[in-house]
Amino acid sequence: MTWRPRLIALDIDGTITPLGREEVAPAVRAAIHRAVDHGAHVVLSTGRSLIGTRPIVDDLGLRDTTAICSNGAVWWDTTSREVVRKVAFDPGPSVRRLRALLPDAVFAAEVTGLGNLSLGRFPDGDLWGDVREVSHDELVAEPTPRLVVRWVGRTPEELALRLVDVELPGVTASHDHTEPWLTLTPPGVTKGAALEDLRRALGVAVGDTLAIGDGDNDVEMLRWAAHGVAMGQAPVAVRQVADAVTSTVLEDGAAAVLDRYFAA
Template identity: 70%
Template sequence: MTWKPRLIALDIDGTLTREGTETISPAVRAAVGRAVDHGATVVLSTGRSLIGTTPIADDLGLRGTTAICSNGAVWWDTDSREVVHRDVFDTAPVLDVLRRELPGGVYASEVTGVGNIAVGTFPDGDLWGEVHQVDFAALAAHPTSRLVVRWLDRTPEQLALQLLDLDLPGVTPSIDHGVAWLTLTAPGVTKGSALERLRARLGVSESDTLAIGDGHNDEAMLRWAARGVAMGQAPATVHAVADAVTATVLEDGAALELDRWFAP
């Protein structure tokens, strides 16, 4: 019998949508629909906040499943439309380090389902929902599911170098490959850890899992899956942890991978 994945985890930006857009191509939309029609559980697994994730879930018509947001920290039920799990952490210790190491950085702490409280101004389009400016004392007093830092006018490589060998207390860090953007979640919380908990809850075999992604925050997810697939435009380090590499997002690589198992 031909193998078909029963649990499919899909990143959003750079996998389902092109960077900087909210548009899903007809080929990708149709491929996701075929997977669902064949009985697979399709889970959006993204670094986006809940507010940025729900329109994509609705656009794809996903029901009877869970969306995993904020790099694994927030779980949203697509039927009840409620948050069913949330991991939070104390931001104060890591903020003390980052304020010293990243001069000129801007900070945003997620308020799940609402938006963010922020210190500093992010470029347009960076944050979803309401943004309320606060001082560092208020930011540090707010336990959150996701803290993001944008180091303005710097590259991802400069950010990674600045944080190299630096101990960031009480968090799991992830650096974006497109801009100097740092995402922090609670200790041990990644897309991979969240998906493993969900897999066990659903009773799906480890061997029946598929994941597709393109970023550094997808590496744990790709390692978790029985078949982890990197998008063609993903960095070399992401390709290195994947079982396979598909075409780029501009070439509908996610659709090509899904069509291997759920042919039109």
């Protein structure tokens, strides 16, 4: 009997949508729908905040599942449309450290389901929802599930080099490979850890899991899955931890993977 995954974790940006765009390609959409029709739990597992994830969930019509947002810090029930789990951290120590390390960096703390508080101005389109510029003290006054940092005018390579051997207290950090962008979540919170908790709650066997992703924040998710697949345009470090590599997002690589198990 052909193996079919029962729990499928899909990254969004760079996996089911091209970077900077919100459209899911028809082939990818159809492949996701076939997986759902065959009874698989399809979970969007993303670094996006909830407010940036909801439109993709609704566009795909996903119900009776969980969306894992903010790299695992926020869980959203797609049927009740309620946050069912949220883990937050104190952003203060990291903000102070990073402001000293990254001159001209801008910061945004997630306000779940509403938008962000920002210290400095982000380029248009960077943040979802309402964005309110605040002072440093206002930014760090409340715990947040997700803090994002953009080093304005720099490259992803410059950001990674500046943060070599830098330990940020009490957080999990991931770098973007296409923009000078850093995402911080609570300690121990990753897509992989969140998906393991969800797998146990659903009663899915360890060997019945599949994950597809393309970024630094997908590494733990790809390691978690019984079969982890990296997108073709993923950095070498991401492809090296995967069990397989598919074609790029522009070539509908996620559809190619799903079609092996849920053919038309």
